[in-house]
Amino acid sequence: xxxxxxxxxxxxLQEGANSTLRCNFSDSVNNLQWFHQNPWGQLINLFYxxxxxxxNGRLSATTVATERYSLLYISSSQTTDSGVYFCAxxxxxxxxxxxxxxxxxxxx
Amino acid sequence: ETGVTQTPRHLVMxxxxxxxxxxxxHLGHNAMYWYKQSAKKPLELMFVYSLEERVENNSVPSxxxxxxxxxxxxxxxxxxxxxxxxxxxxxxxxxxxxxxxFGSGTRLTVV
Numbered sequence: 001x002x003x004x005x006x007x008x009x010x011x012x013l014q015e016g017a018n019s020t021l022r023c024n025f026s027d028s029v030n031n032l033q034w035f036h037q038n039p040w041g042q043l044i045n046l047f048y049x050x051x052x053x054x055x056n057g058r059l060s061a062t063t064v065a066t067e068r069y070s071l072l073y074i075s076s077s078q079t080t081d082s083g084v085y086f087c088a089x090x091x092x093x094x095x096x097x098x099x100x101x102x103x104x105x106x107x108x
Numbered sequence: 109e110t111g112v113t114q115t116p117r118h119l120v121m122x123x124x125x126x127x128x129x130x131x132x133x134h135l136g137h138n139a140m141y142w143y144k145q146s147a148k149k150p151l152e153l154m155f156v157y158s159l160e161e162r163v164e165n166n167s168v169p170s171x172x173x174x175x176x177x178x179x180x181x182x183x184x185x186x187x188x189x190x191x192x193x194x195x196x197x198x199x200x201x202x203x204x205x206x207x208x209x210f211g212s213g214t215r216l217t218v219v
Contacts, residue, residue: 030205030206031205031206031207031208033207033208035210040212041145041196041198041212041213041215042110042210042212042213043198043210043213044110045110045207045208045209045210048206048207086151088151088208090205095153095156095163096141096153096202096205096208097153098143098150098151099150100150101150
């Protein structure tokens with residue numbers, strides 16, 4: 001089946017620092033999304049990005065479908081950015097599969 | 109509010125109880141999903157309903173029974189659960205399998 005890898009598994013930042021999270025996927029992509037899961041379990045959609053680059057405030061994402069990876073950039077991190085970041089994708093006709101996540105802790 | 113509402117938010121049930129989780133989406137999507145998130149494990153897809161037709165994950169025990177009466181509502185009926193079934197259960201919806209939106213989840217504890 002299709003597989004998703006994420007790195008790093010854990011990341012600790014000082015408030016104000018920048019970071020890059022990576023997602024590698026095993027097949028051609030139909031649907032790819034980045035999510036943030038807050039401490040209460042809520043999964044918030046950050047980007048729908050099967051290809052190209054998008055930006056939303058301090059966050060941006062880039063997917064290079066031909067090389068099967070996606071990057072999530074967080075700039076000027078804040079303590080409220082803490083949580084787990086998931087990448088998920090599906091191939092055409094396959095189910096939507098989640099990666100293991102990157103746990104981010106932003107320290108004040 | 110994401111447009112996908114799950115109730116209850118928390119549930120504690122005994123192993124002999126029968127309970128149901130409810131999910132409602134207000135986005136006009138045509139597919140709905142149940143996911144399970146256990147501690148230290150990736151989110152696992154349990155069930156998919158697309159245009160109200162079920163695509164089932166074969167590894168889900170029969171003590172979990174989904175129901176999708178229409179494109180806006182999805183239920184997960186639970187009976188004779190085990191303690192290892194304690195987890196966060198997340199509902200999601202999408203349009204033609206693009207752009208998944210998740211609810212806030214039901215945190216289930218089986219005692």
